[in-house]
Amino acid sequence: MRDGSHVVAHQFTREQVQAVAKGLDDAGVPYIEVSHGDGLGGSTIQYGRSLVGEMELIEAAVASCKQAKVAVLLIPGIGTVHELKEAQNRGAGLVRVATHVTEADVSAQHIHIARELGMEVCGFLMMAHSAPVEKLVEQAKLMQSYGAEAVYVTDSAGALLPDQVRERIRALRQSLDIEIGFHAHNNLSVAIANTLVALEEGATRIDGSLRCLGAGAGNAQTEVLIAVLDRMGMDIGIDLYKLMDVAEEIVGPIMPHSQEIRKGSLVMGYAGVYSSFLLHAERAGKRFGVDPRDILLEVGRRKAVGGQEDMIIDVAAELAKLQKAGG
Amino acid sequence: MRKIKAAILGSGNIGTDLMYKLERSREIEIAAVIGIDPDSDGLQRAKERGYAVFANGIQAIVDQPDMAEIVFDATSAKAHVRHAKALKELGKVAIDLTPAARGPFVCPVVNLQEQLEKETANVNMITCGGQATIPIVYAINRVADVSYAEIVATIASKSAGPGTRANIDEFTVTTRQGLEQVGGADQGKALIILNPAEPPILMRDTVYCEVKQMDQAAIRQSIAEMVEQVRQYVPGYRLKQEPLFEENRVTVFLEVEGAGDYFPPYAGNLDIMTAAAVRVGEEVARHLLDGRGVSLGTE
Numbered sequence: 127m128r129d130g131s132h133v134v135a136h137q138f139t140r141e142q143v144q145a146v147a148k149g150l151d152d153a154g155v156p157y158i159e160v161s162h163g164d165g166l167g168g169s170t171i172q173y174g175r176s177l178v179g180e181m182e183l184i185e186a187a188v189a190s191c192k193q194a195k196v197a198v199l200l201i202p203g204i205g206t207v208h209e210l211k212e213a214q215n216r217g218a219g220l221v222r223v224a225t226h227v228t229e230a231d232v233s234a235q236h237i238h239i240a241r242e243l244g245m246e247v248c249g250f251l252m253m254a255h256s257a258p259v260e261k262l263v264e265q266a267k268l269m270q271s272y273g274a275e276a277v278y279v280t281d282s283a284g285a286l287l288p289d290q291v292r293e294r295i296r297a298l299r300q301s302l303d304i305e306i307g308f309h310a311h312n313n314l315s316v317a318i319a320n321t322l323v324a325l326e327e328g329a330t331r332i333d334g335s336l337r338c339l340g341a342g343a344g345n346a347q348t349e350v351l352i353a354v355l356d357r358m359g360m361d362i363g364i365d366l367y368k369l370m371d372v373a374e375e376i377v378g379p380i381m382p383h384s385q386e387i388r389k390g391s392l393v394m395g396y397a398g399v400y401s402s403f404l405l406h407a408e409r410a411g412k413r414f415g416v417d418p419r420d421i422l423l424e425v426g427r428r429k430a431v432g433g434q435e436d437m438i439i440d441v442a443a444e445l446a447k448l449q450k451a452g453g
Numbered sequence: 454m455r456k457i458k459a460a461i462l463g464s465g466n467i468g469t470d471l472m473y474k475l476e477r478s479r480e481i482e483i484a485a486v487i488g489i490d491p492d493s494d495g496l497q498r499a500k501e502r503g504y505a506v507f508a509n510g511i512q513a514i515v516d517q518p519d520m521a522e523i524v525f526d527a528t529s530a531k532a533h534v535r536h537a538k539a540l541k542e543l544g545k546v547a548i549d550l551t552p553a554a555r556g557p558f559v560c561p562v563v564n565l566q567e568q569l570e571k572e573t574a575n576v577n578m579i580t581c582g583g584q585a586t587i588p589i590v591y592a593i594n595r596v597a598d599v600s601y602a603e604i605v606a607t608i609a610s611k612s613a614g615p616g617t618r619a620n621i622d623e624f625t626v627t628t629r630q631g632l633e634q635v636g637g638a639d640q641g642k643a644l645i646i647l648n649p650a651e652p653p654i655l656m657r658d659t660v661y662c663e664v665k666q667m668d669q670a671a672i673r674q675s676i677a678e679m680v681e682q683v684r685q686y687v688p689g690y691r692l693k694q695e696p697l698f699e700e701n702r703v704t705v706f707l708e709v710e711g712a713g714d715y716f717p718p719y720a721g722n723l724d725i726m727t728a729a730a731v732r733v734g735e736e737v738a739r740h741l742l743d744g745r746g747v748s749l750g751t752e
Contacts, residue, residue, distance in 0.1 A: 170642055171603050171661040171702070203645040206622040228649040229610060231618045429650035436605050436659035440706050443694055 127187075128199050129333075129340035131163035132402045134382060137177040140186045142380050146336075147187040149372030151194040154364040155348075157220060159197040160187045163341065163402055164433065165224060166198055166213055167205030172435050173402075181216050188217030195219040199250070202232045204433065207239050214243050222278065223269075224250035226431045227257045230265035237272040248307060248331070249274040252432050255285040255398055259297045266298055276305035276331055281320065282402075282432055284311030284342055284395040291320045295327035307331030310346045312338055313395025315387055317346040318354060325355075336373040338385035342394050342401030349373045393419045397426040406435050410442035420445055456482035457738035460520060462511065462536065463527030464488030464495030466614055466716065467550055470727045471525055472499060473714035478731060480738035484521040487513045511536050518543045522741060523734055526551060529616055530623065537575055546737050547575040550730050551616075552623045554579075558635050560587045561732040562682045569740055576733060580624050581722035582606035582643060583631035584729045585658045585690070589705050590636030592679035596671040597664035597703075602638035604628065604660050607646040609653035612720035621645060638662070656709040656721035657693070663701050672696065672703055686728045688712065689721060 127146055131138060143160060150158050161180045162168030169176040176183075180198075187196045197220040198213045210221060221240045223233040233249060240247040249269030254262060266277040279294050286294075291308065298306050308324035310317035310333065321332050334351050338344025349369045356366060387395075390404045399422050407425070411418035424441045425434075459481045461468045468486065472495070475483050486499035491508040500506045505520075507513035510532075514524060523546045526533050533553035540547045549556060556575030559568050560583065568576055578584065586604040593599055606628075617624060625643045632641030648654050664672075676696055683690045689710030697704040709721030716723050 170644065171601075171663075172605050172644060172659070202621045203625065203647070206625055208622075208626075226647065226649065229618075229647045231615075232621045232647065234619060235622060429648065429654075431646060431648050431650075433644070433646045434605075434607060434648070436607075436704075436706070437657075439697070439704065440659070440693060443697065447694075 128159035128161050128163060128165070129345055130335055131161075132341035132405065133339055133344070133385070134380065135405060136162055136169065136174045138183060140178055140182060143183045144186045144190045145376045146372065147190040147194070147196070149368070149376050151191040153368035153372060155194055155369070157197050158187060158191065158194050159199060159222070160184050161198040161213070165201040165205050166209040168201070181212055184213055184218055185216040195246070197222060199224055200236055201225070201433065202236055207236060210236060210240060211243065214245055218245070220246040220248065222248045222250040223274070224252055224280070227251045227254050227262055227265060230268040233269060234272045237269065237274055241273045247274050249277040250280050250309070251278060252280045252282045253400065254279045254281055254294060255283055255290065259293055262294055263297050263301045266302060270302055270304050274304060276307050277302065278307035278309050278331065279324070280309040281311055282400050283398045284313030284317065284391070284401055285398040286320060287314070288316060288319050288323045291323045292327055295324050295329050299328040305330045307333070309333040311340065311395070311401045312343040312345065312347070313387065313391045313401065315343075317344075318351055321346045321351060322354070336369070336377040337381060339377055339381060340401070342404050343387040343391035344385045390418055390422065393422050397423050399426040400430065400432040402432070403435065403438060406438045407442075410438050414442040414446035416442055416445045416449060454479070455742060456480060457523060457741050458482050458484040458521040459523040459525060459734060460485045460487060460514060461525050461527060462487050462514070464490070464493045464499065465527065466723060467727060468525070468527035469495035469498060470715035470723060471527060471550075471730060472502075472504070474712075474727055474731045475734070476502075478735055480735045480742070481523070485513065511539050514543065514545070515539060522546060523548065523737055525730060525734065530620065541574065545574070548730050548733055548737070549575060549577045550726060552580055552620065552627045553577065554627055554630070558583075558631050559733055560584060560591070560631070560635050561686065561729050561736070562588050562679065563591045563635050565733060565736055569736060578726060578730050578733070579631040579635070580628045581608070581656075581726045582624065582645060582658065583628045584725045585656065585707060585709050585722070586660050587631050587636040588679045588683050589660045589676060589707065590632055590638055590662060592675040593662045593664060593672055593703055594637035596675045597666050597668055599636070599638040599662045599664055601640045601642075601663040602632045602636055602660065603642040603644070604632065604658060605644045605646065606722070607648055607654070607657045608722045609656070609719050610647045610649040611653050612656070612716065612722055613647050653717070653719040655719050656725075658707040658709065660705040660707065662703045664703060667698075667701055669698050676705060686732045687721070687725050689718065690725065
């Protein structure tokens, strides 16, 4: 639901979160992530304000779960240790500390403190497509040295192709002693294929969202992924029928639109742009009368990293001025 | 004209950039550059330029307390807590460039005179993001009453040293406090983003303000005046485009290009910090030269 928060512009209600968490828990899903889409402390003008405070949502999810652990995302520079402690107080049991793929050293403080708090801690290296494999390995090792129990290859732009996933997970497997995770976005329609490759190469933690309710074209579609894994003979203890029902009856009505791959998401996967930029670019496109695809491509050209939503308005206003000047 | 003597404590990036800037000062004379590593690039450069150089940290000032009246502390927040006590006992004016936040926050174009009149002997320079954005929040607040200010500072990865990286929470918390206490926002929020693009990007800051009394013309005018004032000490400080207005919200895009003293021009974040500290030092020096003194005040 953390990634899904982007799709609903962070307007989840307490009841929605409770219903989804209860359904996932009942189906046997082991971890459920709840927080603002940009992680703890993300409720801002820059990223969009939450309708209901994330601490309240975390608490609601925790109260709805019998076996699942509620996870939170923390991006240093946006959220702080202060919010992490509060989330832990409300019952969050796992935190994923996320940084841009080249900036792992800003996570040391947060990983240490999460361990001290007794939380399960993972590192989350975003925009993993944008750095060479050696760089990814170096940064993952840093997170391991700070005390992370797993490191994720996070394909924030949905830009990785199966072979690129393979070489990244394989390189990490050879260099790390901890678990490896994979987080996909479906912008190029290879989220499930990529996740299968990651599993094949030794990833043991994988992410999904029901009905692809995640930024851009969403993540690996959880209920589909579970069906595929079942057909492959992997039993991971999740009830497929129950999961399908939650996807259809609870998540379906929450969705503002279907998560099929439309031109905005496709451009992001194609150009390697951070998936949560989609709605912001569409909104800015409308406000300034420019094509959202042009905004996304220009933002990509300027090498924006995750979190730079302000650049979208800046670029849109500039493009509008250029259009006017050009007649 | 007599100059006031100042020592630079800390020979890292910030201390060294400060040295180049203080060389041009008409009010301040560099008495010594003090580090803890005799082989550091900063101390080597200081030696080459003929300054007295010490590698025994704060002890150098304790041993020769008359060497300087003003001490710029460009070490670390942790070290500054210790230094603040020693400098107070020695009766020195401390200008703190670490995020220790021991003394009151100072942003030169907003509250420098006010702080000097309060006779505070230890002032804190907040953060680079704070020095870049607080003037704008203050400019909007004085004409439109800011209820909420949010800033996004995006800096080149290469310009974020190990200190900033290890203490990123201190950056966001101290900047937020500065937006409220100095900028005048009822509530603040600060975000920092590191961007590794090559060639390195210039420092960019976006300021969002929600105001109680929207007056577009007055806000535009107030911001324009403020930008001119900041440009007096950071010539590369500029609006990327005209402020945007939407309902009760003002959005301002800034770009900060550094002077290229010790850091390359992209590191506007470091430049605005050292330039602001020099500005504060010079004002303190003028007070001392006028005999007005900056006596030891409260903590």
